[in-house]
Amino acid sequence: MGKHMKKGGEYMDKKDLKKILAGISVAGLLTGASIGCTPQQPQQPAPPGKETQKEAPAQTQEPQAPAKEAPAPSS
Amino acid sequence: MRTFQAEEHTELYTACRSIAGPELWDSLIRGRKLSADSEPLVRDLIQAGGQGIPKFLPDLARLESTIEDVRRSGVTIPEVTSEICLNPTVRLLDLSWKNLLPLLTQDSTETYADPAPGRELVLIWNDPIGKRVKYRAVSQNDLLALKITDEHISPESAAKEGNVSVGMIDNIIDEAVHEGILLSPPSKLIRDQSIFPLNDYVDKSFLSSHSFTLQWHITQACDLHCRHCYDRSARSPMSLAQGIRILDDVRMFCRNRHVMKAVSFTGGNPFLYPHFPELYRAASERGFSIGILGNPTEREKIESLIAIQKPTHFQVSLEGLREQNDYIRGEGHFDRVMEFLKVLRELDIFSMVMLTLTKNNMQEVIPLAEVLNEHADRFHFNRLSMVGEGANLMLPEKGEYIAFLDSYEKAVQKYPVLGLKDNMLSVLSYRKGLEPFGGCTTFGCGAAFNFLAVLSDGEVHACRKFPSPVGNILQQSISEIYDSPQAQRYREGCRACHTCKLHAVCGGCLAVAHSLGLNIFEERDPFCFLND
Numbered sequence: 001m002g003k004h005m006k007k008g009g010e011y012m013d014k015k016d017l018k019k020i021l022a023g024i025s026v027a028g029l030l031t032g033a034s035i036g037c038t039p040q041q042p043q044q045p046a047p048p049g050k051e052t053q054k055e056a057p058a059q060t061q062e063p064q065a066p067a068k069e070a071p072a073p074s075s
Numbered sequence: 076m077r078t079f080q081a082e083e084h085t086e087l088y089t090a091c092r093s094i095a096g097p098e099l100w101d102s103l104i105r106g107r108k109l110s111a112d113s114e115p116l117v118r119d120l121i122q123a124g125g126q127g128i129p130k131f132l133p134d135l136a137r138l139e140s141t142i143e144d145v146r147r148s149g150v151t152i153p154e155v156t157s158e159i160c161l162n163p164t165v166r167l168l169d170l171s172w173k174n175l176l177p178l179l180t181q182d183s184t185e186t187y188a189d190p191a192p193g194r195e196l197v198l199i200w201n202d203p204i205g206k207r208v209k210y211r212a213v214s215q216n217d218l219l220a221l222k223i224t225d226e227h228i229s230p231e232s233a234a235k236e237g238n239v240s241v242g243m244i245d246n247i248i249d250e251a252v253h254e255g256i257l258l259s260p261p262s263k264l265i266r267d268q269s270i271f272p273l274n275d276y277v278d279k280s281f282l283s284s285h286s287f288t289l290q291w292h293i294t295q296a297c298d299l300h301c302r303h304c305y306d307r308s309a310r311s312p313m314s315l316a317q318g319i320r321i322l323d324d325v326r327m328f329c330r331n332r333h334v335m336k337a338v339s340f341t342g343g344n345p346f347l348y349p350h351f352p353e354l355y356r357a358a359s360e361r362g363f364s365i366g367i368l369g370n371p372t373e374r375e376k377i378e379s380l381i382a383i384q385k386p387t388h389f390q391v392s393l394e395g396l397r398e399q400n401d402y403i404r405g406e407g408h409f410d411r412v413m414e415f416l417k418v419l420r421e422l423d424i425f426s427m428v429m430l431t432l433t434k435n436n437m438q439e440v441i442p443l444a445e446v447l448n449e450h451a452d453r454f455h456f457n458r459l460s461m462v463g464e465g466a467n468l469m470l471p472e473k474g475e476y477i478a479f480l481d482s483y484e485k486a487v488q489k490y491p492v493l494g495l496k497d498n499m500l501s502v503l504s505y506r507k508g509l510e511p512f513g514g515c516t517t518f519g520c521g522a523a524f525n526f527l528a529v530l531s532d533g534e535v536h537a538c539r540k541f542p543s544p545v546g547n548i549l550q551q552s553i554s555e556i557y558d559s560p561q562a563q564r565y566r567e568g569c570r571a572c573h574t575c576k577l578h579a580v581c582g583g584c585l586a587v588a589h590s591l592g593l594n595i596f597e598e599r600d601p602f603c604f605l606n607d
Contacts, residue, residue, distance in 0.1 A: 017167050020196070021222040029219040030237030 087143045090178045091136050095128050103128075113140035131172040131190040138175055138197060141168050145199050145208050152203045156258045159224055159248065164201035165256060167213060169194070176212060202255035209255065219244075220251030242362030245326070249335060249362070263332040264525060266518070270573040277511060281579040284518055284525040286335040289325050289553075290368075290539060291529045293318070293340055294348040299370060301394075302403045303431055303465035305540060310532040313549065315350040319357045321529070321548055326361045328553045336361075337387070341368035343531070346376055352383075359384035366390070368429075371415035377422055388452075389419055390427040395439035396446070403436075416450045430456040432497075434469040437479050444490040455494035457515075458602070460540040461590035470590065477604050501581040502605045511580040520582035523562040527553070537565035540586035564596060571599040 085092060092100040103123055104116070113136055120133040150164045173195040177187035198213040211217075223233050223244070230244040237244075251257040266282040273279060295310045313321075322338070329336035338358050345351055346369060358365050367380075368390040380386060391412050394403040401409050412428070419426040428451045430440060440456060447454045459470050471479065480503050487493045495504075498514040505511070518525055520538075528539035533549030535556050536542070543565055546556035556562060567573070568582040575581070583600025591601055 017165070017221075018225060020167060020169075021218065021225055024218060024222065026219065026222065026228065026233045026236045027238070029215045029222070030239055 088136060088139050090139055091132055094135070094178065095132060099126065099128065113137055116140075129190070130192075131175060134170045134172045135175050135178060135190075138168060138170065139179070141166060141199055142179075142208055142210055145201055148201070150201070152201060153258065156260050159252065159257055159259050161221060161225055162200050162203065162256055162258050165221070166199045168197040168199060170197060173212075176210065198256065200256055203258065204255055216247045217251065217256060220247050220257055223248065224251075224257055240360035240362075241326075242360045245330070245362035260333050262334050264334055266524070266579060267567070270567055271579040272574070272576060273579075274576045276505060276576055277579045281511070281513065281518060284334060284521075286337055286364075286525065287325075287329050287332065288337040288339055288366075288526040289321075289529060290339045290341060290526055291321075292342055292531055292539065293345050293351065293354065294343040294531050296347040297343040297370070298347065299344070299404055299408065301392075301405075301464075303394075303433070303459060303463075303468050305460060305463040305465055306530075307463060310530055310534075312348060312531045313533060315353055315357075317533070317549060318350065318354045321553075322354075322357055322361050322363070324548070324553050326363070328557070331554070335364065337364040337366065339366040339368055344370045344372075346370075346372050348531075352379065355380055356383050371411045374418045374422070377418065377424070381422060381424075386424060388425040388427050390429055391415060392429045392431070393443060393447075394430055394433075395436040396443055399436050399439055413450065416447075420450070425453070426451045427453040427455075427494075430454070431459050431465075432456045432471070433459045434471045434475075437471050437475070440479070441482060441486045441490075444486060444493050448490045448492045451492055453494045454490075454492045455496040457497060457540070458499075458584060458587050459590070460584075460586035462541050462586070466590075470587070473602050473604070476602055477607075498581040498583055498600070499602055499604070501577055502603060505577055505605070511577075514580045514582070515584070519578065519580045520568055520585060522568075522585060523557070523565040527557065527562075537562060538586060540584075541589040543585070567596075569595055569599050570597050575605065577605065 088100070088104075095103070103119065103126075117133040117136050120128065120136055145164055145166060148164060152162060152164060171192065171194060172190050173193045174188045174190045175195070176197065178190070196213040196218075197210060198217055199208065199210040201207070202209050219233070222228070223230070230241050230248065233244045234241040248257065252259040262283050262285050264284040264287060268282065271277075271282055273282070294312050295306070295308070296312075297304075300307075325338070326336060340351070340355065340358075342348065345367060348354070355365065364387050365384060366388045367386050371391060377389070392404070393409065393412055394400045397409040400412075401407065416426050416428075428447055430436065430443070432440070444454055458476075459465055459468055461468070461470065470476075476499070480497075480499060483493070484500065484503055484507070487495065495512045496515055498519055501511060501514040501519065513519070515521060516525055522543065523537040523545060527545070528536045529548050530536065533547045534544060535546045535548050535553075537545050545559055545562040545565065548556065565585065568578065568585070569588065572578045572582050583603055585595045585600075587602065588595045588598060588600050593601065
């Protein structure tokens with residue numbers, strides 16, 4: 001294992017991942033000028049029989065129960 | 076070369092087989108030596124294009140094969156890392172067809188775009204927490220998180236290069252960690268197991284906080300004058316520049332301790348701090364989750380904050396039904412709160428109502444819950460701290476309080492708005508054989524553990540409800556204050572609780588013990604009934 005599939009029928013390894021990352025700029029990613037990716041796309045649900053799953057939203061987004069970690073209030 | 080069993084082969088290419096048709100698909104793979112390497116099959120599929128199979132089928136085969144390959148890969152995900160790093164199972168699959176992912180779900184209830192020619196990068200990885208394979212069309216944020224981490228670019232540098240706030244970069248990294256694309260070192264906000272014992276009731280999730288909250292009383296100014304106000308003393312407000320330095324300091328503290336960062340702006344009335352909008356924006360630009368604990372205010376002011384960043388919650392206070400509340404908080408306050416709750420609901424802001432429990436309003440809690448059930452998202456109480464003007468009011472007797480807790484716990488089933496917070500509810504839960512809920516701050520008493528309270532003049536307290544000074548943030552860093560012996564002492568709680576099996580989810584209330592004149596570092600909350 002450890003080999004990653006690559007466009008054109010070959011395998012992609014870690015070096016290829018680095019190559020893709022090196023080929024794009026931080027500024028390009030932040031302005032949406034990069035290639036082959038989407039602005040923000042929800043993860044796909046699991047295909048039947050495969051161990052893939054959606055996940056709960058990140059804590060940074062909208063905590064459902066903010067009180068749980070909020071300290072005592074002032075009065 | 077690894078081989079699969081024939082039936083596994085069929086299972087692996089479920090979507091391909093379904094789209095090509097079982098008969099055609101089976102003929103295409105007949106006689107083929109099954110392999111983890113899908114490329115020979117992909118080449119044959121390309122050559123078989125004339126047989127009427129969709130042109131995207133070779134890429135779909137690549138996709139299904141790679142997902143399976145990640146699932147079966149023996150790549151070990153380290154349980155602990157010393158810095159944020161890439162999940163070693165991450166793969167980026169470069170496809171020449173878009174919109175293939177929906178074909179894997181076969182969900183007839185959803186409508187998806189048809190496959191179309193065009194480049195699409197798909198991210199596939201093993202989630203270290205859920206222990207499952209995840210995949211999605213890679214987003215710009217995913218790539219940014221991977222690039223920043225792989226190339227050791229600081230969030231500050233990335234923010235500068237992209238001309239965005241550093242908080243935006245922080246949040247992108249945090250999200251990638253949450254998704255399992257990146258691995259983060261464990262939180263450094265951890266309980267001392269020698270005095271917060273693990274046992275059959277309390278597991279290790281209660282010993283490590285993944286977030287830190289700064290409860291920031293940015294002003295003493297208040298439009299109310301409540302009868303139980305803890306602190307009416309004159310304290311000078313800090314300048315905006317000082318406030319921004321605090322936010323920078325707390326951001327770095329949270330980054331170094333590997334925890335999410337949150338700030339709860341309060342007062343007094345935080346809207347009376349002259350630089351509140353600017354400070355709020357500065358917190359947003361540094362990636363803080365922001366909550367507000369305050370008084371009812373104008374809709375327009377809330378809308379202007381939402382335009383910057385929606386607060387995670389807005390907490391207001393009520394002290395009972397209209398008559399009792401207005402006696403404590405002033406004429407007309409009850410009606411203003413009820414109107415304000417409507418505004419919060421219209422603005423889709425999580426609304427919370429807090430009640431300070433006294434002998435005189437205890438019997439109004441459940442009737443108030445009935446009123447609030449349709450108007451607020453959460454309602455809970457904290458026992459009175461008899462400090463400041465609160466010393467003029469009375470706590471209930473222990474016996475009547477325990478009876479109240481019992482009725483409260485039953486009412487929770489009837490009124491979903493009721494929340495569990497007071498640490499004595501942890502004792503009740505344990506005695507009733509219920510699961511632990513975490514008490515006051517999810518970690519029992521979280522004083523100087525997962526939160527600190529900062530006053531308008533920079534004074535820092537372990538808990539706002541009673542005098543518990545641990546430093547001054549205008550003279551010391553938050554890290555220095557957090558690690559100080561004074562903070563450590565409050566964090567450990569009272570010695571009488573050190574051997575209690577509920578310590579990590581309870582610890583009583585130091586402010587109540589203080590109110591009744593006890594030595595809070597030695598004597599437990601006098602309302603504790605665990606061993607009664």
